[in-house]
Amino acid sequence: MATLIDTQVQYNNTYMMSTGEEYMIQEEDWDRDLLLDPAWEKQQRKTFTAWCNSHLRKAGTQIENIEEDFRNGLKLMLLLEVISGERLPKPDKGKMRFHKIANVNKALDFICSKGVKLVSIGAEEIVDGNVKMTLGMIWTIILRFAIQDISVEETSAKEGLLLWCQRKTAPYRNVNVQNFHISWKDGLALCALIHRHRPDLIDYSKLRKDDPIGNLNTAFEVAEKYLDIPKMLDAEDIVNTPKPDEKAIMTYVSCFYHAFAGAEQAETAANRICKVLAVNQENEKLMEEYEKLASELLEWIRRTIPWLENRVAEQTMRAMQQKLEDFRDYRRVHKPPRVQEKCQLEINFNTLQTKLRLSNRPAFMPSEGKMVSDIANAWKGLEQVEKGYEEWLLTEIRRLERLDHLAEKFKQKCALHESWTTGKENLLSQKDYETASLMEIRALMRKHEAFESDLAAHQDRVEQIAAIAQELNELDYHDAASVNTRCQGICDQWDNLGTLTQKRRDSLERVEKLWETIDQLYLEFAKRAAPFNNWMDGAIEDLQDMFISLITAHDQFKATLPEADKERMAVMGIQSEITKIAQTYGIKLVGVNPYTVLSPQDITNKWEAVKALVPLRDQMLQEEVARQQANERLRRSFAAQANIIGPWVQTKMEEIGHVSVDIAGSLEEQMNSLKQYEQNIINYKSNIDKLEGDHQLIQEALVFDNKHTNYTMEHIRVGWEQLLTTIARTINEVENQILTRDAKGISQEQLNEFRASFNHFDRKRNGMMDPDDFRACLISMGYDLGEVEFARIMTLVDANNTGVVTFQAFIDFMTRETAETDTAEQVMASFKILASDKPYITVDELRRELPPEQAEYCISRMTKYIGPNGVPGALDYISFSSALYGESDL
Numbered sequence: 001m002a003t004l005i006d007t008q009v010q011y012n013n014t015y016m017m018s019t020g021e022e023y024m025i026q027e028e029d030w031d032r033d034l035l036l037d038p039a040w041e042k043q044q045r046k047t048f049t050a051w052c053n054s055h056l057r058k059a060g061t062q063i064e065n066i067e068e069d070f071r072n073g074l075k076l077m078l079l080l081e082v083i084s085g086e087r088l089p090k091p092d093k094g095k096m097r098f099h100k101i102a103n104v105n106k107a108l109d110f111i112c113s114k115g116v117k118l119v120s121i122g123a124e125e126i127v128d129g130n131v132k133m134t135l136g137m138i139w140t141i142i143l144r145f146a147i148q149d150i151s152v153e154e155t156s157a158k159e160g161l162l163l164w165c166q167r168k169t170a171p172y173r174n175v176n177v178q179n180f181h182i183s184w185k186d187g188l189a190l191c192a193l194i195h196r197h198r199p200d201l202i203d204y205s206k207l208r209k210d211d212p213i214g215n216l217n218t219a220f221e222v223a224e225k226y227l228d229i230p231k232m233l234d235a236e237d238i239v240n241t242p243k244p245d246e247k248a249i250m251t252y253v254s255c256f257y258h259a260f261a262g263a264e265q266a267e268t269a270a271n272r273i274c275k276v277l278a279v280n281q282e283n284e285k286l287m288e289e290y291e292k293l294a295s296e297l298l299e300w301i302r303r304t305i306p307w308l309e310n311r312v313a314e315q316t317m318r319a320m321q322q323k324l325e326d327f328r329d330y331r332r333v334h335k336p337p338r339v340q341e342k343c344q345l346e347i348n349f350n351t352l353q354t355k356l357r358l359s360n361r362p363a364f365m366p367s368e369g370k371m372v373s374d375i376a377n378a379w380k381g382l383e384q385v386e387k388g389y390e391e392w393l394l395t396e397i398r399r400l401e402r403l404d405h406l407a408e409k410f411k412q413k414c415a416l417h418e419s420w421t422t423g424k425e426n427l428l429s430q431k432d433y434e435t436a437s438l439m440e441i442r443a444l445m446r447k448h449e450a451f452e453s454d455l456a457a458h459q460d461r462v463e464q465i466a467a468i469a470q471e472l473n474e475l476d477y478h479d480a481a482s483v484n485t486r487c488q489g490i491c492d493q494w495d496n497l498g499t500l501t502q503k504r505r506d507s508l509e510r511v512e513k514l515w516e517t518i519d520q521l522y523l524e525f526a527k528r529a530a531p532f533n534n535w536m537d538g539a540i541e542d543l544q545d546m547f548i549s550l551i552t553a554h555d556q557f558k559a560t561l562p563e564a565d566k567e568r569m570a571v572m573g574i575q576s577e578i579t580k581i582a583q584t585y586g587i588k589l590v591g592v593n594p595y596t597v598l599s600p601q602d603i604t605n606k607w608e609a610v611k612a613l614v615p616l617r618d619q620m621l622q623e624e625v626a627r628q629q630a631n632e633r634l635r636r637s638f639a640a641q642a643n644i645i646g647p648w649v650q651t652k653m654e655e656i657g658h659v660s661v662d663i664a665g666s667l668e669e670q671m672n673s674l675k676q677y678e679q680n681i682i683n684y685k686s687n688i689d690k691l692e693g694d695h696q697l698i699q700e701a702l703v704f705d706n707k708h709t710n711y712t713m714e715h716i717r718v719g720w721e722q723l724l725t726t727i728a729r730t731i732n733e734v735e736n737q738i739l740t741r742d743a744k745g746i747s748q749e750q751l752n753e754f755r756a757s758f759n760h761f762d763r764k765r766n767g768m769m770d771p772d773d774f775r776a777c778l779i780s781m782g783y784d785l786g787e788v789e790f791a792r793i794m795t796l797v798d799a800n801n802t803g804v805v806t807f808q809a810f811i812d813f814m815t816r817e818t819a820e821t822d823t824a825e826q827v828m829a830s831f832k833i834l835a836s837d838k839p840y841i842t843v844d845e846l847r848r849e850l851p852p853e854q855a856e857y858c859i860s861r862m863t864k865y866i867g868p869n870g871v872p873g874a875l876d877y878i879s880f881s882s883a884l885y886g887e888s889d890l
Contacts, residue, residue, distance in 0.1 A: 048142070066131075271851065272826065292819075297375060360823060383718075413464055530598065
């Protein structure tokens with residue numbers, strides 16, 4: 001008896017050892033006493049027998065008595081073949097003892113070949129039916145093939161299985177798994193394991209801690225019926241034993257681990273796939289948004305350019321000024337939102353490319369014609385047309401202003417001339433000289449001479465009318481046809497008047513010898529009154545001309561008034577002399593001066609009109625001076641602001657060029673600084689708006705030059721738009737750096753080191769390195785670069801061949817190799833798990849294993865499987881996995 005006890009103790013202490021790892025160590029000395037308890041042997045015998053049969057039934061057999069049925073070694077070898085999947089040496093067929101020993105030794109040798117060191121277990125004890133040795137051998141097999149590979153967080157097999165149980169049962173009330181014996185006595189731990197994985201099989205809320213038998217039997221029955229785990233324990237044995245055998249419990253619990261491991265593996269695979277698909281769906285949404293925004297922006301540019309290219313001038317000043325106002329609305333109301341859209345489009349594009357790069361996806365290539373460069377080119381074309389359009393508008397307004405002035409002047413001169421020529425043709429066509437007396441003939445002759453003088457005086461006005469008409473034609477006046485018609489009529493009439501005048505003179509000269517006396521004073525009055533009257537007509541015309549605005553010319557005109565007044569007095573003196581002679585010699589003056597239609601009263605009235613117009617002209621010129629002074633104030637006001645805003649915008653542009661390089665601290669601190677910087681810029685917008693208001697006043701006043709500043713409103717607008725775009729891009733670059741840092745696990749210290757290296761080799765301090773500086777930077781960081789390798793790296797950091805390396809590209813390169821992203825191979829392996837190792841997956845499997853949205857996403861994009869052993873509706877997950885990452889089929 002003492003020998004048996006010693007053997008049992010030695011067996012328990014040296015039960016089994018793997019290469020360098022002890023599977024189980026006795027925890028307390030009282031385990032030795034427990035070996036004497038029949039309950040211990042009963043539990044192990046039942047559990048190990050059920051465990052062996054769960055594998056042997058796969059070969060169509062089973063055992064009834066564990067120490068008897070393994071004695072010949074045949075079923076022992078079969079068991080090892082089933083659980084290992086390997087072939088053992090051919091067993092001996094004989095029934096002699098040495099045949100049985102040989103077969104058992106083949107089994108034991110196979111166990112040892114798997115790295116298990118057997119201590120105190122020999123073939124003879126197994127052949128002799130030693131129950132303790134047989135149970136120890138089976139426990140060794142269970143440990144090696146059912147428990148050894150269980151590892152959670154690099155723990156040992158026993159600890160790994162215990163940790164797995166603890167994690168799975170942690171959320172359940174009344175369950176506290178601390179070991180593999182008494183923690184399982186109430187059955188709640190087993191029920192919690194089942195409910196955690198298959199809540200449809202057990203209603204855990206109805207279980208009671210004070211019903212251990214019921215709980216255990218529920219777990220045993222459900223496991224056997226639904227999980228294909230045979231009943232290996234008796235509820236009564238476990239409950240009635242102070243400390244259930246932990247080998248039996250571990251064996252039974254390991255079956256749950258293996259039963260649920262596949263489901264957990266599938267769940268992990270499904271989670272990985274969902275994560276990848278979610279990234280892909282989000283990226284596709286961003287791509288669609290980019291395409292939509294790019295299309296809308298390009299369509300707006302396409303619609304706007306023809307409007308700006310339409311250079312058909314309006315015929316009136318009012319219509320052209322409306323065009324200018326429409327253009328102002330376009331610049332202030334319609335274009336600014338599009339500037340923001342363009343900037344946002346570039347930001348979205350950069351963010352999308354960063355996300356694709358971080359998720360190991362291929363770069364996004366927009367549809368043909370919708371690249372960022374295409375939009376930039378279209379925008380550049382828009383601005384070129386826009387600049388030309390504004391210049392054209394201003395030129396046309398100046399032209400129309402000149403045309404309106406000329407047209408009004410043309411009408412005034414034509415009206416004066418036509419008023420003068422009224423009835424002249426009829427007068428010249430009269431043949432009154434045929435019945436006139438000598439005195440009357442002489443009077444007619446003198447009258448005709450006066451008319452010729454008057455006619456010559458009007459020659460200059462006719463030439464002016466023709467010259468104005470010619471200029472109106474050259475400036476493409478809209479009503480040039482009527483101008484030409486009127487001018488031609490005047491010219492034709494003028495030629496006819498000349499012809500009639502000459503004919504009448506010829507007729508009068510033929511009878512001139514009949515005229516002997518003439519009143520010289522009347523003749524002198526007529527000769528001097530006509531030019532003076534014509535001069536007064538011209539003076540009145542000039543004084544009424546609102547477009548003659550030279551003060552000097554007006555002053556010169558006023559200086560001639562005394563001389564003109566002398567001429568008036570001389571003319572009026574002739575009339576006084578005539579009156580005096582008539583009175584002296586008693587001559588009764590009847591009618592008017594026969595030599596002219598002008599009367600002294602006419603001269604007096606016109607002279608009074610000239611004198612009255614002079615102060616009116618003075619007032620008009622003063623108003624013009626005031627207008628010019630107001631325009632000058634507008635110029636100076638605009639220039640004062642523009643000369644501040646222009647350099648401010650330029651300075652801010654330069655500061656932004658350095659800010660991303662010079663700002664220290666974390667990326668979040670940089671972001672906050674840039675946001676504050678951006679807010680300061682936005683707060684400055686009120687200055688731009690005020691300048692726009694002054695610019696509108698200048699344009700409404702038709703002021704087109706400003707010698708006080710080199711900045712135009714166009715310069716300020718373009719600079720402001722570039723400033724907003726640049727600060728937004730700089731903020732986006734920091735955002736992308738944050739994305740890169742968080743996605744690739746870069747510390748702030750690493751980023752600071754990258755920034756310090758970059759800044760050192762950024763010679764121009766503009767946030768970019770040229771290739772030579774970039775090479776020097778890499779060499780300083782320990783890279784051994786040949787020409788071929790450096791050329792390869794440059795294709796990564798400067799894909800568009802711009803000739804410079806930005807900080808973002810530098811960061812991407814430095815972190816690319818360390819990125820931990822899902823790969824096509826990982827996604828493919830996950831699908832393989834869901835497909836149960838098949839090279840294809842079915843629609844039902846996708847819908848069973850994945851959430852509805854992700855399942856339908858895969859179904860809509862997977863192609864039909866065309867490989868061997870396919871089934872109807874089979875889908876090719878291998879090509880799909882490769883396509884997610886832009887790779888060819890692996």
